[in-house]
Amino acid sequence: MSELIIETKNLTKKFGATRVVNHVDMQVKKGEIYGFLGPNGAGKTTTIRMLLGLARPSKGSIHMFGKDIRKEKLAILRKVGSLVEYPSYYGHLTARENLEAVRVLLDVPKSRIDEVLSIVRLTKDAKRPVKGFSLGMKQRLGIATALLGNPELLILDEPTNGLDPSGILEMRELIKSMPKEHGITIVVSSHLLSEIDQMATQVGIITKGRIIFQDSIHKLREQASSSIKLTVNDVEAAWKTLLSNGFTTDLVQNNIYIDNGTDDHVAAIVKSLVEHDFSIYRVEEQKKSLEEIFLELTGKEGGLL
Amino acid sequence: MIRVMLSEFIKIKRKLILFLIILGPLGVIGLQAANFGLRYDWLTSQYKEDLWRGLIGEVTMLSVPTILIGLTILTSMIANIEHQTNAWKQLVALPVSKMKIFAGKALLSFILLFVSCLLLFFGTIILGLSLRFGTAIPLFYLLKMCFFPFLAAMPFLALQTWLAISMKNQAIPLTTGILGTIVSLYGTGFPDWMPLKWPWLVNEWDEPVYSVLFGVATGLVLYLLSLIDFSRRDVK
Numbered sequence: 001m002s003e004l005i006i007e008t009k010n011l012t013k014k015f016g017a018t019r020v021v022n023h024v025d026m027q028v029k030k031g032e033i034y035g036f037l038g039p040n041g042a043g044k045t046t047t048i049r050m051l052l053g054l055a056r057p058s059k060g061s062i063h064m065f066g067k068d069i070r071k072e073k074l075a076i077l078r079k080v081g082s083l084v085e086y087p088s089y090y091g092h093l094t095a096r097e098n099l100e101a102v103r104v105l106l107d108v109p110k111s112r113i114d115e116v117l118s119i120v121r122l123t124k125d126a127k128r129p130v131k132g133f134s135l136g137m138k139q140r141l142g143i144a145t146a147l148l149g150n151p152e153l154l155i156l157d158e159p160t161n162g163l164d165p166s167g168i169l170e171m172r173e174l175i176k177s178m179p180k181e182h183g184i185t186i187v188v189s190s191h192l193l194s195e196i197d198q199m200a201t202q203v204g205i206i207t208k209g210r211i212i213f214q215d216s217i218h219k220l221r222e223q224a225s226s227s228i229k230l231t232v233n234d235v236e237a238a239w240k241t242l243l244s245n246g247f248t249t250d251l252v253q254n255n256i257y258i259d260n261g262t263d264d265h266v267a268a269i270v271k272s273l274v275e276h277d278f279s280i281y282r283v284e285e286q287k288k289s290l291e292e293i294f295l296e297l298t299g300k301e302g303g304l305l
Numbered sequence: 306m307i308r309v310m311l312s313e314f315i316k317i318k319r320k321l322i323l324f325l326i327i328l329g330p331l332g333v334i335g336l337q338a339a340n341f342g343l344r345y346d347w348l349t350s351q352y353k354e355d356l357w358r359g360l361i362g363e364v365t366m367l368s369v370p371t372i373l374i375g376l377t378i379l380t381s382m383i384a385n386i387e388h389q390t391n392a393w394k395q396l397v398a399l400p401v402s403k404m405k406i407f408a409g410k411a412l413l414s415f416i417l418l419f420v421s422c423l424l425l426f427f428g429t430i431i432l433g434l435s436l437r438f439g440t441a442i443p444l445f446y447l448l449k450m451c452f453f454p455f456l457a458a459m460p461f462l463a464l465q466t467w468l469a470i471s472m473k474n475q476a477i478p479l480t481t482g483i484l485g486t487i488v489s490l491y492g493t494g495f496p497d498w499m500p501l502k503w504p505w506l507v508n509e510w511d512e513p514v515y516s517v518l519f520g521v522a523t524g525l526v527l528y529l530l531s532l533i534d535f536s537r538r539d540v541k
Contacts, residue, residue, distance in 0.1 A: 052398040055539040078400040088395035090386060092319050101315040104308050105399050145395065 022209035035200025081146030091131030136167035377482025459524025467531030
């Protein structure tokens, strides 16, 4: 078991009577890219706000780096870099001045500004006022600001929101390179499964304030129960023959489906069909896409776990 | 705290805030220059016993509302730097306590207004000298009349800082501040417990220091209350 960077227990946030975040037990291990996934309004941002000390939990505890956030908030925040939703910046200042305003607060050496500017490739634009930046550049400046204090944990809330495809690609490459090159643990939230699928190693799915899935991305893919689709010449007769031979299969739209069949099971069915002189055109594996799993999980309103 | 202030001063670069700090005292002195220029004979006969005191009195008449409207605009502009792109969330997520963040904003307003009062002090001297009122300047009295109204206005600085920071919509703090300024024009007629009377330094004991003491004490209480409120509040 590797070291836990973030551990929340029964984390709850109430706005009035509604529980926006409801008994969330989040666990993020060191060196992972934790994809925090959920539809809009599921409680992702509220959870992240609580992790950053921007909002107080109504109930439950948050431990980061093994420290309690209620007791050692500043010590924790020193090791955390963050970018929450839309980038925050001071438009009238240049990129460099923006970083300088944060640098003096963090008390890191001036040379760090050049380092982070080159990481996000803004060195050339460092002397321009930020209000003239494109959204992608502002977002990159946000990442640079987050990296300024040499964080061990980077919390990014919807970092690809509003970016064009090339901006998204750039952001994704940047995020993926962090754990490798700088040994940083990352929590990245998104409402797009494809985003998380392409960068995360761990996934937490939240909907209506509850975590309904939390494990490695491989485990999530395994949930994609596969089935074998058979295309044969006389479907109805084939299905009946199989049934009389003791094989239960599904007949859907002129195809025969075998659910969760082991390799031997599938082989036996194929063999039986061949012996009864059916022509087998295709034997295909049908896998549910992650998108379908996600919809299935979130659609059932957290009744899964 | 020094680091917080450094950061605050970086953030007001290229903003009109610094211009405003000069504009306030410049406006007051400019208007009094026009006032004395146009009715020089009448005013000098009015104040013939003590020309300097006369001038300082006239300056104070304008400086009190200027301080009030000035601090309203100033606190709003300072808070708006963070409101514009909701930089609060970035600022509060840094390893700096929320108390220090709030204190930094309040201290910045205080320092800038202090500089304004200092400029008013020198401006009045220059105006008096150019009006040929002689060199027997009542420096201590002038110092008092430049800084006492500002110190007595501390409750408003605390209130406006709190309003400007806790509300994203700056129309509310600006309206309160402007209304306060207008009402304060009639401040001398109010009972002594009215904070809007304090910057005029008038009270039944005829001791300006009392107004200052009330102002500073009430200001501190309000400041501490808003400090606590800000540190408990969730950041949007």
